[in-house]
Amino acid sequence: MTAAERTPPATPPEHAARTEADRALREVIAAILPALPPQEVVHTRHLKDLGADSVDRVEIIAGVTARLGLDVPMGRFSDIPDIGALVGFLADCLDRSRRTA
Amino acid sequence: MTGAAPAVGIEALNVYAGLAAVEVADLLAGRGLDPARQDNLMLDRRSVGLPCEDPVTNAVNAAKPLLDALAPRERARVELLVTSTESGVDYSKSVASYVHHYLGLPATCRVMEAKQACYAATGALQLAAGYVASGLSPGAKALVIATDVAVVDAYAQYAEPATGHGAVALLVGDEPQVLALDPGAFGLHSYETLDSARPAPDQDVADADRSLFAYLDCLDRSFADYADRVEGADFGATFDRLALHTPFAGLVRSAHRKMTREWTSLSPGDAGADFDRRVAPSLAYPRQVGNLCSGSVYLALASSLDAVPCVRPERVGLFSYGSGCASEFFSGVVTGESARAVGRMRIAERLAARRIIDFAEYTRLLKVTRSCLVPERNREVSRELWEDYLDSGERAGDLLVHTGVTDYHRTYAWS
Structure with missing residues (x-):
């Protein structure tokens, strides 16, 4: 085993994708819902719970996928139960898009 | 783009959007809903049905002025009548069968009803245009009427203020003064989903995210199919105007923003100016009427x-979306004569002449109108109760009113 193989990367790729997705989502939510205190964006809540109406939710999903450079149908987001799952799904999409790039 | 194909499309267009309307702010307040939501709904008021109105009267009252303007020999050439509705009055007997009778259309006419939520009128228009263009019956005309009523109550929450009432009639033929369809210029996208539906005559169900996301995916994919079929098609440059299915204007604003981001190189600022120029004019009537279902894109x-x-x-890009779901992006050409032909229908004057009712009157009407599609063997609708509505407003002529049901046969009278 070489030294490089023994040393794990500082951040696993899947964790980096989650961090990137989480940050992008928080930035987009802040832009669409400027009056919302950032600490209210917690993973166990749905966007609806933050006061995002249906148009806000469209703008948030369309905005975050554009910011992350993802080409994912909006319909794939219809059943996502909460913000944590949304971050996870976005991270999976990021990983997939980078593997195929 | 049009090549040598014969010109076919919409010869005349009229809107009937009822005799009453309620301010959306009053409806939100009456239901205890958040008034701030009106900003994203982009709705000012919506049409409200009367107990003496139903999908049949709406259809007839939209189409009659178009037929009245025809010479007898032209009327006799109406060889196809399609009513497009998600407000059927019977599982077997069509709205069209009543409409055919009360419009006095020839017996030598194909009569049928189409259902595909808010898409069906566009499907019917394309099939009618195909029949006219086929040359099988040169000079034939078709009448496509999108007609619906609102059956939602407080349970629908923010969908209630967005739901309209009325009909749009399209006369289709080979002298398309209103919209000459670009032959072969269309794109389709359809798949099965349950985003909204009417599982019972007085019940709408909707999943807002599923429906709005499906609308946006369908706009993107149907335009992609259009671009595959039409060489050089460019979302930002090909169309001087855009007219999109408008469940509520706020969704159309988001849809335009998403499409310009994905299909053009416009900056956000330029995208806003593009929306104001190409899209905003199409939203003035929808903001006053609410969602007219499959008639919405023609409104x-x-x-x-x-x-x-x-x-x-000018070239117009049009998008029709119907839950369930089916969608189409297509285009056509409008001219100064298009504006004159639509202007003669005095739609703005008739919308402005609707009686603005308060929330209490709205709920009083809704108690009766919500059940107007529920099958009953016998029912009487007392026209006298609603005379003052019928006598007010800017009427285009005689109006058909619903008077009841006798042994399952719906009855009507001219007022």
Whole structure:
């Protein structure tokens, strides 16, 4: 085993994708819902719970996928139960898009 | 783009959007809903049905002025009548069968009803245009009427203020003064989903995210199919105007923003100016009427032509979406004559003449109208109770009113 193989990367790729997705989502939510205190964006809540109406939710999903450079149908987001799952799904999409790039 | 194919499309267009309307702010307040939501709904008021109105009367009252303007020999050439509705009055007998009778259309006419939520009128228009263009019956005309009523109550929450009432009639033929369809210029996208539906005559169900996301995916994919079929098609440059299915204007604003981001190189600022120029004129009437279901995209077209009459031939991109779901992006050409033909229908005057009712009157009407599609063997609708509505407003002529049901046969009278 070489030294490089023994040393794990500082951040696993899947964790980096989650961090990137989480940050992008928080930035987009802040832009669409400027009056919302950032600490209210917690993973166990749905966007609806933050006061995002249906148009806000469209703008948030369309905005975050554009910011992350993802080409994912909006319909794939219809059943996502909460913000944590949304971050996870976005991270999976990021990983997939980078593997195929 | 049009090549050598014969010109076919919409010869005449009229809107009937009822005799009453409620301010959306009053409806939100009455239901205890958040008034701030009106900003994203982009709705000012919505049409409200009367107990003496139903899908049949709406259809007839929209189409009659178009037929009255025809010479007898032209009327006799109406060889196809399609009513497009998600407000059917019977599982077997069509709305069209009543409409055919009360419009006095020839017996030598195909009569049928189409259902595909808010898409069906566009499907019917394309099939009618195909029949006209086929040359199988040169000079034939078709009448496509999108007609619906609202059956939602407080349970629908923010969908209630967005739901409209009325009909749009399209006369289809080979002298398309209102919209000459670009032959072969269409794109389709359809798949099965349950985003909204009417599982019972007085019950709508909807999943807001699923429906709005499906609308946006379908707009993107149907335009992609259009671009595959039409060489050089460019979302930002090909169309001088856009008229999109408008469940509520706020969704159309988001849809335009998403499409310009994905299909053009416009900056956000330029995208806003593009929206104001190409889209906003189409939203003036929908903001006053609410969602007219499959007639909505044609209400948007009429709005665009009335708000900013064209002075030279212009290409319009149109998008129709119906839950369930089916969608189509297509295009056509409008001219100064298009604006004059639609203007003669005085749609703006008739919308302005609707009686604005308060929330208490709205709920009083809704108690009766919500059940207007529920099958009953016998029912009487007392016209006298609603005379004052019928006598007010800017009428285009005689109006058909619903008077009841006798042994399952719906009855009507002219007022």
